[in-house]
Amino acid sequence: MVEQTYRIDMIPDGAPVVVHVSQYDTAARRLSFELYNGGVAYELPAGAVASIAGTKPDNTSFLYAMTVSGNLVSIDLQQQMALVAGDVPAEIQITGAEGKIGSANFIIRVERGPIDENSVISETDLPIFEQLVSDAQEAASDAQTAADTASTAASSVASIVPASPGTAGQVLTKKATGADWQGLTSLIMYKGFVSNSITLAQYATGNVAIDVSVPGYTPLGVVELLFTNTVVFTASRWSFNTARTTLNIDVVNNWKDSRSSPIAATVLYVKNA
DSSP: EEEEEEEEEOOOSSSSOOOETTTTOOOOOOEEEEEEETEEEOOOOOOEEEEEEEOTSSSSSEEEEEETTTTEEEEEOOGGGSSEEEEEEEEEEETTTTTEOOOOOEEEEEEOOOOTTTOOGGGGGGGHHHHHHHHHHHHHHHHHHHHHHHGGGGGGGGGOOOOSSSTTEEOBBBOSSSSSSETTTTEEEEEEEEEEEEEEEEEOEEEEEEEBBBBTTTEEEEEEEEOTTTTTTTEEEEOEEEEEEOOEEEEEEEEESOEEEEEEEEEEEEEEO
């Protein structure tokens, strides 16, 4: 976690503070702001809540709740805050029984990412995939024992196991047509599809767990996450448990009321040795 702390006055005055982030950054970067009132530590009204609001260069806006500790307010950087490169005017909003007040404006300066989020990776970077395969094979021994004990739970995804599973260490993927296997140079990849659903209160964060256990195979990584409404829900992070039988996804509800959504993941598998 990268933590950045800034001093912001509730009285607009002088040049705005500049907060530097990289495009497509998410929750691995935490932004904290010490609030002051004319140079004196600002005391938030009892029961007041803090939020961060801003407008991106594409003229769309965001508003997220923040945590409060004394005169320090913090937020783990959200996807929408760094989605568009350029300067993002922003402010801290304090809302309480007496009304709402905004801080002095500051700038979130989003440095353009060298690779677009939707870029196609050149095959010259295939060693990245080969390293993932190597890492997965190291975990395959422990994961095999856990996967065998999860055979009942795996019945719902057993249909994704290929009829011709290839050789140990291969990574396999099924084409959309369903029957054939396709190769990517020296590797063959195999994608499985798993799903679950989640319900979150307004501006809340939560975790959804999806069973990804398949006897004889180890999940290598997630290549796609899908929600029914990407405007409302975003995923800030995903990870496997130690046994690689469960996929855990941290989810954020960016909307002003409680919402539910199915969530589907495309998972890359490797055949165990």
